[in-house]
Amino acid sequence: MAALSFLDRQHSIAPPGYSRWLVPPAALAVHLCIGQVYATSVYKTSLITDFGASEKSIGYIFSLAILMLGLSSAVFGKWVDLGGPRRAMFTAACCWSAGFLIASFGIKSGQLWLVYLGYGVIGGIGLGIGYISPVSTLIKWFPDRPGLATGMAIMGFGGGALVASPVITKLLGHYGTATHPPKPDGTPNLTVNIFDATTVSKVFLTLGIVYFIFMMFGVFTIKVPAPGWAPAGYDPSKAHTKAARVTGQVSADNAIKTPQFYLLWIVLLCNVTAGIGILENASPMIQDFFRNADGSSSLTTNPKNVAIVAAGFVGFISLFNMGGRFAWSTASDYLGRKVNYIIYLGVGMIMFFIVATSGHKSTFIFIACVAVIASFYGGGFSTVPAYLRDLYGTYQVGAIHGRLLTAWSTAGVLGPLIINGLLDHAAEGKPCKSVLNTVTNKQVEVCPVDKTGHVVAGFLNASDYRTAMLIMVGVLAVGFVANLLIRPVNAKFHEVGPVKDAVDSAH
């Protein structure tokens, strides 16, 4: 279609003298938008109330989006590489934005299936394509510092939630008025804000429009290097670490025939499974770890501030998640990718073990260990594209990265399954409590699992998390061994003769 020809690769080739430092902002523009997916907790309770649905049903919206992220990045990876980043980013923007608009209508009209379709499926496709769209381009612009380059982009994904959370909170307050559900004692729970469907719908509509516009900045800014371009003074044969020296170019179809792909898939699966297990439960976890014998929190002297302190903890580890994406990936340019993953997985095992056995003894120990784990979680995502480049070259690294991200989708199911399954089991074994409802002046029974399937706060303690944490030590051990087994790819999988990369070879 001639009208969309500006999206073609040949219209996005950088002219001579183009600064490569214009490329990371284009990537960040996309990742800052799609990173919103990790800010769904802001409106989750509102959706549960508005749809009259269970927490699990609403949780499926997020799970579906992450599942589609992995599937779409795998299915469309080669298309992204062949067509160039501009077309891919444009498609991602259309899908991501359309997902919000369809979901907005679904929320307004009370049709949950439309939210699944919109945000979950279509938005999820936008997530997957958007996530991988700038990565191979960044690696080509920064062959001397691939870890730094991909770290910048994927840091944006982590930052997306930091931006979206306060923005969504402000938009909800702007469009509507919060109501507060009653606590078991009858008093309103001021830490939980519920907004009606019309309000949430308007927020989704606003986000869809704003994200589309912002992502267009990335679409029109991104450029690919001209064939044969290299940074001034760059000599691939003099790469400063052995791990950074690319030994051959491997196609995506051949990459999945190599044992290295599956070993790295296991590495990513294990790192993400362990990280997700702790990050998704950060707020209840810190409250459960520091509880007095009478059930009150030892986190703060004012019981009304517990949720605020817990929210501060969530923000704290978000900073480490985001910072780790940039810092660890940049460090991998000097340490080597394999060493980085030895750190993520090996030191990660130690951190989980400390949390399991001693985390409840000191808030400093607990917070420090979880912060380190969060940095490894982020670092694991951002370092993997450079690892793939080291193993397979730049030929079809975007497509290979897309296929590898199915590990993320799998972990998105496995991590919560393990930890929530164990916590639900622990909670079900606890006796119900009798609480005085100060409004009706009657005793009410509060049980550890409510009718929506949600584990009620105040029943679990540190020992209930021990099994889950020790299982994560084992999960990381599996990933640790898999990483150690990774060797350079057999030359039989290399493309014969000099190759143009997938983008160049399309023209």
Add this chain to the structure above:
Amino acid sequence: MSSEHPHVDVNHVPRIVLSWALVTIPLGYGLFQTLKAVSKLFTGG
């Protein structure tokens, strides 16, 4: 290295500054809001 464009864009500095500002401003806002919340962790609310 061939070019498909007749002009060479030699002065990228303003464009670089503007591009980075466009992405770092919202990121900075998010960071600031997060740090405000994080402070409660250390002050007990």
